[in-house]
Amino acid sequence: MTQTFETIVIGGGVGGAGAAMRAVAHGQSVAVIEQRDWGGTTVTRGSTPKKVLLAGVEAHRAFAQQNGPVPPVDWSRLAAHRDAVVGQTQERFKQRFQTNGVTTFEGHAEFVNDQQVRVNGELLTAKNFVIATGARPREVAIPGGQLIQHSGSFFRSHQLPQHITILGAGVIAFAIAGIASEAGATVTLIQHNHVTLRGFDGQLVQTLLASLAKHNVHMIFDDEISQLAQTPTGLEVTTQQGAHWSTDVVYAALGRLANVEDLNLKAAGVAVPPHGIRVNEYLQTSNPHIYAVGDCAVTGTPNLANYAIYQGKYVGDALSAPQAFPITYPLQASAVFSLPRLAQVGASVAVARQDPAHYTLKTVDLSQWLTYQRNYDTDAKLLLVINRQSGEVVGAEAISLQADTVINQLALLIQQHVTPEALHDTFFAYPSTAADLYGIWT
DSSP, rough: OOOEEEEEEEBHHHHHHHHHHHHTTTTEEEEEEESTBHHHHHHEEEEEHHHHHHHHHHHHHHHHHHHHHOOOOOHHHHHHHHHHHHHHHHHHHHHHHHHHTTTTSSSSSSEEEETTTEEEEEEEEEEEEEOOOOOOEOOOTTTGGOOOHHHHEEEETTOOOSEEEEEEESSHHHHHHHHHHHTTTTEEEEESSSSOSTOOOOOHHHHHHHHHHTTTEEEEEEEEEEEHHHHHEEEEETTTTTEEEEESSEEEEOEEEOOOGGOOGGGTTOOOOOOOOOOOTTTTTTSEEEEOGGGEEEEOOOOHHHHHHHHHHHHHTTSSSSSOOOOOOOOOOOESSSSSSSEEEEEEEHHHOOOOOTTEEEEEETTTTTHHTTTTTTOEEEEEEEEETTEEEEEEEETTHHHHHHHHHHHHHHTTTTTTTHTSSSSOSSSSSSTTTTHHOO
């Protein structure tokens, strides 16, 4: 017997959840199919375990700064807490679907035609489909490449390797480096060129690198791993430039590939370019009744959870009433959860430096402000991007142990065009990062 729904969402991660929950709220009959983990990469191998581990090592550093030498991080205890949080979050994810009337299926989905998919031998029919299957890590094609683990393996590890090598220099690589080094590991990052954390201000990135270097993080630029060999004591790394070192583990943080190959999209009339599913400005694929959101879709936006959620909600609304306008995105905000943290919102400092005729920069040294001084946050700094013509702040970047918090607060001020007068008529708890806005927003 074939079950019929108005909408079927393939993928039970954050993007798929955004679409399903919004569609069912409009009264549609909705099914969600998840092959592997409810909550997807974000919950299972990404942001959720990362933030739990980060909280543990940040507490360790804070205690040491305030009280002197402390025992090492108990990784087993921290990992157990992480597993509990991840498990609970996954269960809540699935229960949220079911509580709100979404039918859930666990298994692999494959299109039979543009109106049917097969799951565990059962046919499911729908008028519309949303593909939210996410992405998987890139493989490294070198001798010994099978010994390389994906970055998500670190966030689920139950033992902390003492010597870690990371391939790549993006946000995930720096998150691993910050967590692992504070927990007691020695970390080597290797990057094929001289670019780290593309899009962030170079001076702030250098501050982060200098801080990590003090905690046993070594950075190698303009080189690549060429061979990996198993030894009696671990792994032997060889690079193209002839460098050698021993390591316990190698993690790859080199980007991701869309999970679309085994969906039989051709049967559904969906064209798939090499790097994912191409969609139009309404997030429709080449078949207008099939949408794609999140990391599996080519949208021109960063592959971040907040974009996937936002896209899912947009599609969830469009399924009930066709959208009159293409998708547009709010002010972009992002963060690097390392030690310290980097964060940015709006117009980038890099753009401002390249266009001084239209932008000016204001540097705010926060290290001596009470909020930061009390926490030994000696690197705390904020850069404001100001539109010369209007005088308005249109972007900001920060480095500190609380960079994401202050950037999120600034995102609200910038997005809502809050004036200094309006801000000063608002009371915030003191002392706090919010109260610091009085001195920043002038």
